[in-house]
Amino acid sequence: MKKKKALKYYLTLVLLFLIITISANNNKLLQTETSGFIYIITDKTVSFTNNSKAEGDQFYWDFGTGETSTEENPTQIFKTFGEYTITLSIFLKNKLKARYTEKIKVIGKYSLSGQIMMGENPLPNGNVFLITNSKSTYNNTANTNIEDGVFSFSDITSGEYTLYAVPEPDYGNFYFPKYIPTYTGNVYKWEKADKINLERNLTEFKINLTSFKEPYYGHSCIKGKFKFDDNYNETIETPLIVILLNNNKEPMDFKRLSPYNTEYCFEYLPTGKYHIHIEKAGCKAIDYEINIQENEPENISYNFIIGEDVIKREDLNSEENITIAPFQQQLKISVPNYEKGIIICEIFDTAGRMIYQKTENSSIFSINTTQINGGMYFLRINSFDNKNIRVSKIFINN
Numbered sequence: 001m002k003k004k005k006a007l008k009y010y011l012t013l014v015l016l017f018l019i020i021t022i023s024a025n026n027n028k029l030l031q032t033e034t035s036g037f038i039y040i041i042t043d044k045t046v047s048f049t050n051n052s053k054a055e056g057d058q059f060y061w062d063f064g065t066g067e068t069s070t071e072e073n074p075t076q077i078f079k080t081f082g083e084y085t086i087t088l089s090i091f092l093k094n095k096l097k098a099r100y101t102e103k104i105k106v107i108g109k110y111s112l113s114g115q116i117m118m119g120e121n122p123l124p125n126g127n128v129f130l131i132t133n134s135k136s137t138y139n140n141t142a143n144t145n146i147e148d149g150v151f152s153f154s155d156i157t158s159g160e161y162t163l164y165a166v167p168e169p170d171y172g173n174f175y176f177p178k179y180i181p182t183y184t185g186n187v188y189k190w191e192k193a194d195k196i197n198l199e200r201n202l203t204e205f206k207i208n209l210t211s212f213k214e215p216y217y218g219h220s221c222i223k224g225k226f227k228f229d230d231n232y233n234e235t236i237e238t239p240l241i242v243i244l245l246n247n248n249k250e251p252m253d254f255k256r257l258s259p260y261n262t263e264y265c266f267e268y269l270p271t272g273k274y275h276i277h278i279e280k281a282g283c284k285a286i287d288y289e290i291n292i293q294e295n296e297p298e299n300i301s302y303n304f305i306i307g308e309d310v311i312k313r314e315d316l317n318s319e320e321n322i323t324i325a326p327f328q329q330q331l332k333i334s335v336p337n338y339e340k341g342i343i344i345c346e347i348f349d350t351a352g353r354m355i356y357q358k359t360e361n362s363s364i365f366s367i368n369t370t371q372i373n374g375g376m377y378f379l380r381i382n383s384f385d386n387k388n389i390r391v392s393k394i395f396i397n398n
Helices: 002-030
Strands: 037-042 045-050 058-062 075-077 082-092 095-106 109-118 125-134 137-147 150-157 160-167 178-180 204-208 210-212 220-228 240-245 251-257 263-269 272-280 288-292 299-301 304-306 311-313 330-334 343-348 354-360 364-368 375-383 388-396
Touching: 037 082, 037 095, 045 082, 109 125, 109 160, 125 150, 160 204, 178 251, 210 251, 220 240, 220 272, 251 263, 330 375, 343 364, 354 364
Parallel strands: 109 204, 220 299, 220 304
Antiparallel strands: 037 045, 045 075, 058 082, 082 095, 109 150, 125 137, 125 160, 137 150, 178 210, 220 263, 240 251, 240 272, 272 288, 304 311, 330 364, 343 354, 343 375, 375 388
16 A cells, blocks of 8 residues: 555656656747847848748748738848847747747948049048047048049948048148148038938038148247047047147148157247147047247147047146247247256257357256347257257247
8 A cells, every 4th residue: 555655656746747847848949039040131121031940830020110921031121221129930830839039230331432622623642531420429430542532432331420531641741722631511620520321311422621722931830749548449540630720710731640640740830829729530629729929939839638538738747848938139948847957058050050059957048149140040958968858940030
C-alpha cells in the first residue's frame, strides 16, 4: 500500500514537471523577439523578407501606419519619411508561434549641387561644408572641394542643413575685392544663415560670396591666437574663421584657422575702429571692437577660447603681450609680468640692418628716437637667453 502511494506521488511530480516545462516552452515561443526579418529601403519603398526560423503557415505584418499585410515577404510604400515600428507575427494552424518587432528609419537620399560665385566669376577653389542646423547644436556632416565654382554632394539624407562656402585663404593675396566665407543666404554669420530642407527645396543652389572692395594700407596690425577649452569636443572639424570688420560691420578680410594653425594676423591697417568676429558654425560669437588711434603703431593682440557653444575672449596676462605707447621722441615699452631678468631691445631698418640696441633689466622702459630718421622700422625684444619675446613694426615721425 505504501509503495502504491509513493508511486502515485512520484508520477504526480513528473506530470507537474512536464506541465511546467511545456508551459515555459510555449511562453518562450510567444515572447516578442527581434531580427526575425530583414529589409531593404529604397527611397520610401521598403522590401521585407521573413528571416525567422519559426515554422508557420500564416504571416501578419503591421507596418506601424495602420496598414498591414498577410504576405510572407511583402513590399510596403510609406507615404512620408520617418521612424516606424514593424511587427511580424507568425502563426501555425491558427496558433501564434513567434512575434518579431523592430524599429526602422525610412530616410530619403538626395543629391545636392550648385555654384559658388565671386562677383560674376566662379570661385576657382575652396571648400563647401554641409552642416546640420538645430539651434545651438550642430554637426559637420560632409564637405567637398570647389572646382571652378562647382560643388556637389550625393547620398545626403533628408533633413535641414546650411551650406558654408570657404575660399582658399591663399588665393590671391594681393587682389581686390577680397571674398569672405559665406553661408546659404549670402551671409557670413551663422545666426543669419538660411536653412535648407532637402524634402521641400530644390537641390541646386548658388552662393554669392560676400566681398570687400576697398584696398587698405596703414601702420598697425591686429593679431592673436585661439585655443579650445577642456570641455570642447567636435568629432568632425568645421572651419574656424576670423573675420575683420570695419566700423560699419562690413567684412574686410578673413583668416582660416585650424588646430594646426592657431594664429591670425591682419596687417597694414589704418587708424579707425574695427571689429574682430570669430565664426564657427553653431557657436554664438561676439564681435570685439578695436580702436586704432593716431600715432599708435602697435600690434594689438586678441586671444580667444573656443567653447562647446560659445567663443569668448581670453584674459591677456601673457608675457608676450607688449604695449607700445604712442610716442613723439620717446618710445615707451611695457612687457607685463616679465620677471625673467634682462631684456634686449633692438631696432632694425627695412634692409635688415640693426641701427639700435639697448639692454634693460626692467619690464617698463623707454627708447630715445631723436637720433633716428623718420620711417618704418622693426622693433625686436629678446630675453637674455636669446628667446624672442616680440617683434613689432614701428613708425618714427622725426
